[in-house]
Amino acid sequence: MLSSQLWIHLAPDMPLEWEQSMLEGRDAEHFKGLCAEIARTRDEQLAEITEKALRRVPARAGYPFIEPSDYEGIQKETPAGSRTWPKPPDGPALRDKLKGAWTGRIAGCLLGKPVEGYHREKLRALLEETGNLPLGRYIGDFNKTLVQGAAPVDDDTNYTVFAMKLIQTYGKGFAPDDVLEGWLQWIPFLMTCTAERAAYRNAAGGLTAPRTATHKNPYREWIGAQIRGDFYGYINIGAPKAAAEMAWRDASVSHVKNGIYGAMFAAALIAASAVCGDTREAVEAALNEIPRNCRLRHDIDKVLQWRDGGVPAEAAVDKIHQTYDEKTPAGWCYTNPNAMVVAAALLYGEKDFAKTIGFAVQAAFDTDCNGATAGSAIGIMLGAGGIDPIWPEGFHSRLKTSVEGYETVSIDELAAKTEALL
Numbered sequence: 468m469l470s471s472q473l474w475i476h477l478a479p480d481m482p483l484e485w486e487q488s489m490l491e492g493r494d495a496e497h498f499k500g501l502c503a504e505i506a507r508t509r510d511e512q513l514a515e516i517t518e519k520a521l522r523r524v525p526a527r528a529g530y531p532f533i534e535p536s537d538y539e540g541i542q543k544e545t546p547a548g549s550r551t552w553p554k555p556p557d558g559p560a561l562r563d564k565l566k567g568a569w570t571g572r573i574a575g576c577l578l579g580k581p582v583e584g585y586h587r588e589k590l591r592a593l594l595e596e597t598g599n600l601p602l603g604r605y606i607g608d609f610n611k612t613l614v615q616g617a618a619p620v621d622d623d624t625n626y627t628v629f630a631m632k633l634i635q636t637y638g639k640g641f642a643p644d645d646v647l648e649g650w651l652q653w654i655p656f657l658m659t660c661t662a663e664r665a666a667y668r669n670a671a672g673g674l675t676a677p678r679t680a681t682h683k684n685p686y687r688e689w690i691g692a693q694i695r696g697d698f699y700g701y702i703n704i705g706a707p708k709a710a711a712e713m714a715w716r717d718a719s720v721s722h723v724k725n726g727i728y729g730a731m732f733a734a735a736l737i738a739a740s741a742v743c744g745d746t747r748e749a750v751e752a753a754l755n756e757i758p759r760n761c762r763l764r765h766d767i768d769k770v771l772q773w774r775d776g777g778v779p780a781e782a783a784v785d786k787i788h789q790t791y792d793e794k795t796p797a798g799w800c801y802t803n804p805n806a807m808v809v810a811a812a813l814l815y816g817e818k819d820f821a822k823t824i825g826f827a828v829q830a831a832f833d834t835d836c837n838g839a840t841a842g843s844a845i846g847i848m849l850g851a852g853g854i855d856p857i858w859p860e861g862f863h864s865r866l867k868t869s870v871e872g873y874e875t876v877s878i879d880e881l882a883a884k885t886e887a888l889l
Contacts, residue, residue, distance in 0.1 A: 472657065474664040474686070478514040481505040483685035486797050488521045490688065490762075491724065492530035495521055518683065533760045534724040536677065538715050541727075544758035552705040553742045561704075561889075563850035564741055565882040568701050569627075571820070571846020573866055573878070574858040575838030576623045578602070579828040581609035586793055587784075587831035594829065602825035605861050617865035617875055622660060623694050623839045628870045629654060630698035630717065631881070634888050639702070639713070643676035643720045653871040661686035661800065666721035676720040684721070689800045692718035693729030694836045697843040700737025702888050704847075707735035711756035728757040729802035732767070733809070733840050740848040746813040747771070749844065766790070766803045770810045780815040784830045787811065793832050805833050812841040820845050820854045851878075 469475075477484070485502040488495045498521060505514050535541050556564060582590050594600035597607055605611075613619045632653060637645040647670040650659070659667050665684035680687055696714040703710035714734035718727040736753035743749055750771065757764055769790075773783045791804035798804065808830045816823030820842075827841035828834045846854060864878045 474659075474661050475668060476509070476511055476514075477518060477683040477685070478505050478509045478511045480685045481514050481517065483797055484514075484518055484521060487685050487688060488524065490797075490801075491534075492526045492532065493521065493524040494527045495524045498524075515683065522681075531760070532762055532765075534728075534758060534762070536680075536719065536723040536727055538712065538719075541715065541731075541758060544760065546755050546759055549708060549755070550752070552707075552739070555704040555742060560850070562882055562886060563852050564704070564847050565701060565885050566851035566878055567849055567854060568697070568737065568741075568843050568847035569878050569881045569885070570851055570854055570859050570864075571824070571842030571844070572627055572697055572839045573618045573624055573842075573862060574846075574854075575824040575827065575840070575842025576621055576835045577610060577613065577618050577838075577862055578605060578824055578842075579834030579836070579838035580613060580619070580621060581606055582828065583833070583835050585831065585834065587788060590829065590831050590834075600829075601822075602829040603821045604857070610861065614862050616863060617867045618862035620658075620867045620869050621835060622658065622663075623835055624866055625654065625658065625868050625870055626695040627698050628866075628868045628873050628876070628881070630695065631884060631888070632870060632872065633717075634698075634702065635884070639888075641716065643716050646717050646720050647676060647679060655869060658869045660691065661689050662691040662721040662726065670720075677723075680719060680721050680723055686800070687721070687723045688726040688802055689722075689797070690729065690802050690805045690833055690836055692722040692726050693733050693802055693806060694839065696730035696733035697737055697840060698885075699734040700741070700843065701847070701885050703734070703738045704889070705738065705742040707738045707752050707756055710734035710738035711753075725761060725763045725802050728761055728763045729806050731756050732763065732806055733843075736809075736813075736840075737844050737847055740813075740844040744818075744848065746816065746818060746845075746848070747774075749848070750810050750813055763803050763806060766807050767810045770807050770814065774811075774814045780811070780826065783811050783815065784808075787830065787832075791832075799832055805837050808832055808837045809840045809844075812837070813844055816841070816845060818845070818849070820849055820858070 481502040669679040699713035711731035718730035739752035792798035812827035
């Protein structure tokens with residue numbers, strides 16, 4: 468029933484609103500009990516009043532992070548200067564890169580989809596039972612049941628196809644409100660989740676960006692925008708800043724602060740990965756497109772330090788889990804731990820496709836999202852020629868979506884349509 472659908476009403480998720488306010492640095496400890504009571508009673512009117520009160524709570528003394536959501540503010544807080552990247556490939560080499568990106572995203576998503584929601588211990592037990600630890604291939608019958616002639620519909624791939632249609636329709640100069648208009652036209656409401664569903668609801672009610680990102684949206688720093696950023700990397704090969712700016716326009720309709728930075732990081736990571744052969748270099752390039760003193764930069768810098776310090780791969784995953792709790796909704800779906808997993812997968816994956824997406828999924832948290840984003844980055848770096856054919860063969864090199872006009876589409880078609888937009 469519609470009344471029981473998730474992510475539509477604010478009251479049931481007021482504890483998440485409180486937690487989000489604390490993560491943003493607000494001095495809101497005294498609101499915790501009230502938010503829990505509102506969730507129990509499902510008093511929507513009181514929820515809206517309390518949400519507004521939480522937004523007026525000042526930052527805690529000594530809160531160290533500077534985290535703007537507007538693009539001009541973000542640019543003021545990012546590191547100065549930019550580097551020159553190699554000239555992007557063309558002809559067959561370019562098409563191979565784009566096929567690799569799409570193949571990587573779909574394969575990584577499919578690898579993680581059947582175990583989405585599995586906590587790390589349960590996932591590890593399954594992989595041991597199936598002789599697939601460390602994870603390096605599709606998870607047997609779990610994946611086979613999902614594939615009926617093509618990779619199944621999933622929001623992680625829906626949004627990548629949507630971004631392509633957005634550019635086809637509105638051009639590279641699209642505005643944030645064009646994103647909202649496209650959602651309303653081409654994506655069914657109940658195919659959206661968390662922050663996207665809140666923003667969709669807000670847009671349908673007459674709000675425009677960036678208000679759609681903040682009104683009754685406790686999920687505004689969750690992973691949704693990060694999973695939407697990949698295509699902007701595909702069409703800005705060797706131009707991380709341009710990729711990040713496009714991702715900001717998309718992300719700002721539904722997210723703020725680190726929710727936006729995750730999308731910018733993912734897009735820039737992929738744009739850089741396409742023209743450099745070093746995963747660390749690509750991660751560093753992506754970090755240069757987000758504020759130097761934000762929580763996401765702080766968290767991913769930790770991953771770089773662990774890798775440089777010789778921390779083994781499994782111990783690095785331990786450390787991510789010690790930093791964020793996958794067993795809470797906000798911890799599992801929050802941008803930062805998932806971006807940490809993606810960065811670690813690239814850094815520890817040793818430019819091996821299976822090892823990279825396997826790491827991203829085996830680390831748990833949001834498995835299909837992280838497998839997909841890591842898959843895009845390593846896929847565009849290696850190209851389709853650098854990916855074992857077992858991966859695209861696992862979904863017959865075809866994808867199903869719920870984006871109008873793209874119900875079933877092939878990798879070749881997706882790559883050709885992407886190339887036409889460069």
